[in-house]
Amino acid sequence: MELRGQLSSCLFCAILLAAIPFSESFEVNSSPTVTGIVGQDMLLSCQISTRTQPANMEVQWKKIILANIEIVHEYRAQTGQDVPGLNYQGRTVLLKDGFSSGNVSLKLKNIQLADRGTYNCIVKSNEWSADATTELQIAETSEEITEFKNGETLREKGKKRVRFSIPKTREQNTETFEKNTEKMAEANLDQQKILVGTIVVLIVIIIIGIVFFIYYCLRNRRRDPEKGTLISAEEGRGVGWRQSQGKFKCLL
Numbered sequence: 001m002e003l004r005g006q007l008s009s010c011l012f013c014a015i016l017l018a019a020i021p022f023s024e025s026f027e028v029n030s031s032p033t034v035t036g037i038v039g040q041d042m043l044l045s046c047q048i049s050t051r052t053q054p055a056n057m058e059v060q061w062k063k064i065i066l067a068n069i070e071i072v073h074e075y076r077a078q079t080g081q082d083v084p085g086l087n088y089q090g091r092t093v094l095l096k097d098g099f100s101s102g103n104v105s106l107k108l109k110n111i112q113l114a115d116r117g118t119y120n121c122i123v124k125s126n127e128w129s130a131d132a133t134t135e136l137q138i139a140e141t142s143e144e145i146t147e148f149k150n151g152e153t154l155r156e157k158g159k160k161r162v163r164f165s166i167p168k169t170r171e172q173n174t175e176t177f178e179k180n181t182e183k184m185a186e187a188n189l190d191q192q193k194i195l196v197g198t199i200v201v202l203i204v205i206i207i208i209g210i211v212f213f214i215y216y217c218l219r220n221r222r223r224d225p226e227k228g229t230l231i232s233a234e235e236g237r238g239v240g241w242r243q244s245q246g247k248f249k250c251l252l
Helices: 002-019 096-101 142-149 154-162 170-219
Strands: 033-037 042-044 058-065 068-076 081-084 092-094 106-108 117-124 129-139 221-223 230-232 240-244 247-251
Touching: 033 042, 042 129, 058 092, 068 092, 068 106
Parallel strands: 033 129
Antiparallel strands: 042 106, 058 068, 058 117, 068 081, 092 106, 117 129, 221 230, 240 247
8 A cells, every 4th residue: 555655646746747847948040151142132041949939039130240249130029129230220021920930030131242241040038048150141143152052152252353363273274375375376477477578578679679770771871873882871962863874973
């Protein structure tokens, strides 16, 4: 009888302890990195592990800027407070439809390059609190998002914009060198053709000048019919010749 009484007492204590509620605990999960495009809306995900809404839940979204913390959005279920941060007026929306399933994601509208950085999602209840961080990267085009997915971070992208453009691989470097060499060879060949053409033209002009000079000299020298010798045009200037009785006579 005593043993049965002890077992009954232990069973009653176990049932009583099970009925006592334990303190609520949970975790918060978010994507480590998300990427958005300038001018579009971006969803910063944040999920409570229990997939339920804690009692008197408070949600805070903050942005970590070096050693400073900036309020992005705050929500308090007990007081009904649901307000964006000072620098995010009209740009944040907390998705309340997902509260029942533990979804406390934040929608950031019309994102800009200045919005890039680390965001902290903090969830509090009466007896527990948890937080998670996510890094927001901003791309100007969809092509940059592809580069981020291929493992190129926004910081590396910024470094590329500062630096001058260089080939990524040795093959590309070799190909560029060969193309530059071909262009230089073509330019040198064109210069050689122009030089040769100029020399040929000068030679032709010189030959034509010599021919005309010889022709001019011969044309201005006449043969003296009496002596059989050549005289210059200057010696015979003003003198005419005509044939009379088989002989030439000089007419002044």
